[in-house]
Amino acid sequence: MPTLPEVPLLDHTTLESFLACRFEAQSEKLSDIPHPTLLKDAQKGAERLARAIMSGEKIALVGDYDVDGVTSTAIVKRFFDLIPYPLITTIPNRFNDGYGVSKNVLERLDADVIFTVDNGINAIEAAEVCKMRGIDLIITDHHTPGDTLPDAYAIINPKQCDCSYPFKEICGAQVGWLLMGLLKQELNLTIDMRQFFPFLALAVIADVMPLVGINRAIVKIGLEMMSRSTLSPFVMIRDFLNRPAISSEDIAFQIAPRINSAGRLEDASIALDFLLADTTERAYHQFELLTALNTLRKETEAxxxxxxxxxxxxxxxxxxVAGEHWNEGVVGIVASRLVSHFQKPAIVLSIHNGIAKGSGRSIGxxxxxxxxKSQETHLQKFGGHKMAAGLSMSSEVVEAFRQGINHSAKTISPEDFIPHNDIVGELEHEMINFQLLELLERFEPYGEGNPRPRFLIRDADVIAVxxxxxxxSHSRxxxxxxxxxxxxxxxxAFRRTLECPESKKMSCSxxxxxxxxxGRVSLQLMMERIF
Known part of the structure; x- marks a missing residue:
């Protein structure tokens, strides 16, 4: 069993001080969002798109099949509809096309300019194909660049080593939105870019970006706008959640998995059609499809x-771990489940026709x-960032890869494996009241970089389970x-079947x-970890 941590005894005042310290050095003003011209190549990319629009060239957009990628695509498509200008839009199918702007995707695109959202930073081959065909390729991405960059017309990614954009931890939708802001200026349009904040909030939360600084500001405003938006997808989301205000956790645990399920099991166009729905009937229909796919996703994942x-x-x-014909669309979630259970990083690979393809999730x-990257000699492709990555290799080298990556991990400090969701302290019984709830609400939204506070109960008597x-399947x-x-x-404890311990004692967070x-409001204590 895990060791019981030493934590302070908290009252409301000390808890408030602790939470306030998280944000002391971070500006949360929308006016402090760095100007998009600070993104390397963003001005160049915007000017090229503006020229294409003014001269009537064909423009194509290549998105991605996760929530960030689908939402990025929806933002750009909605922006082009406002101009208005025709935009060829495609999201690769995970099973037929693979990830990103691949050769397979390019074969079906007839365009003068192609630009990507939430993918492309490792699209070396695709950039070569575009060059040969005389297509200008503009890449917008936020994933970690490799040692070699694609030979593209423009690469817009805050994580490039020579990019001066000061806030690096932004998602793909934010990069795409910033580029559209510059395009708006180039075309001298009067489009209010704030209208996209609900979509940005969805992407920032779903892609687990740190909810600090400008991300926190965007999510806060975005969730407020979502709660009153007349756009069909957000009307549907409100009806489904059946509550007056939408929280970051509602998005993370209820909405994002449904949007993700389309690309995981079938095709991301189902999710894109939901986010682009112009009638409530259309939004309801697409949301029902997403809910059905999400149910199937849960069964497959289990x-x-x-x-x-x-x-x-x-x-x-x-x-x-690797398995023959595990569903490629759920291996990332399976990796997350293994991380949670074993408290270690996990990589889960699905083997099809001799190729092992999958996802990894990290911890701490x-x-x-x-x-x-230390094992790239074994790999065919890989990409991602510190906490999550995708990769593929021949099934014959999986064991060598496993041994190699574990050898590389020997140099990592044991402290780096400690999860960030640390317990903040113990609360006396009388402190757990509506005043506590109001205090906690003042520091929302919670998520990556600002986790909802976790408290400890030490050696309590178990009265009933x-x-x-x-x-x-749930426990009280x-x-x-x-x-x-x-x-x-x-x-x-949702989705956990617990039994009364023999000692009739329990410590938990x-x-x-x-x-x-x-219409009734009550406090709900959600069990996290048993010690």
Missing amino acids: QNTAEAMLQVNPNDTIIV NVDLYTLI KLFGSDQ IELRPSRVSQKTLELI YTVNKNEWN
Whole structure:
């Protein structure tokens, strides 16, 4: 069992001070969003797109199949509809095309200018094809560049070593949006770029960007706008969530998985059609499809996770598992499940026709991209960033890759493997009240870089453990934290079936959330980790 951490006893005042310290050095003013001209090649890219529009050239956009990529595509398509100017839009199919602006995708595009959103930084081959065909390729991306960059007309990515954009941790949708802002200036248009904030909020949250500084400002305003937007997709999201205000956690746990499921299991165009829906009927129809796909995704993921768990070598520092015909669309989620269970970075590969292709997820401060790069002699392709990456290799070298990456990981400090979701302290029973809820709401939105505070319950008496839900897959645990008081706390553990421990004692971490149901507001304590 994990060691019980030493944490301070908190009251509301000390908790408020702790949370306020997270943001002391970060500006949260929208006016402090750095100007897009600071992005290397952004002005050059905007000028080329403007020339193409003014001379009637064919322009094509290549997106990506995750939430960030689909949302990026929706922002750009909506922007071009406002000009208005025809835009050829395509999102690669994960199973038929692979990732990004591949040769396969280029074969079906007839355009003078092609630009990407949320992909392309490693598209060396695609850039060569474009050069041969006389197509100007403009790449907008936010993933970590490799040692060699594509020979493209323009590359817009804040993570380029010679890019002066000061805020590096932005998502693909933000890069695309900044480019559209410059294009607006080039064309001398009066489009309000703030209208895209709800889409940006969706992408920033789903792509797990740090919710600090300008990201926090955009998400805060974006969620507020989402709560009153008349655009069909956001009307649908509000109806589905059935609550007056939308939180970052609603997006992360309810909406993003549904949008992601289209690209994971079928085709991302289903999700794009949802975000572009111009009637509520259309939005409802697409959302129903996404919900059905998400249910199927959960079933597939559960099956693949169970098989992957059996393969894990407990002595490895970095988990590497591979399975014949595991669903390529869910391997990233399976990797996340393994990370959560084993508290180690995990790479999950699906083998088809001798090729092992998959995703990795990291933990704490472990730079997974650098670890994978150390084994690039084994790899056919790889890309991503510190916390998440995609890769492919011959199935014959999977074992050599596993041994190699674990050898590289020996130099990493054990402290780097500690998750960032540290417990902030213990709360006395009487501190868990509506005043606490109001305090916590003042520091929303929560997410990467600003995690919802986790609290500790130490050596509590277990009064009862009950299962609930249609399939009895959730647990309700009643605890008495203090022997001198008869007061108890009720904690909820969704998608976990727990039993009363033999010792009738439990130590665990939990978060405090607002539960709104039929107009009634209550506190909901969500169990996180059992010690």
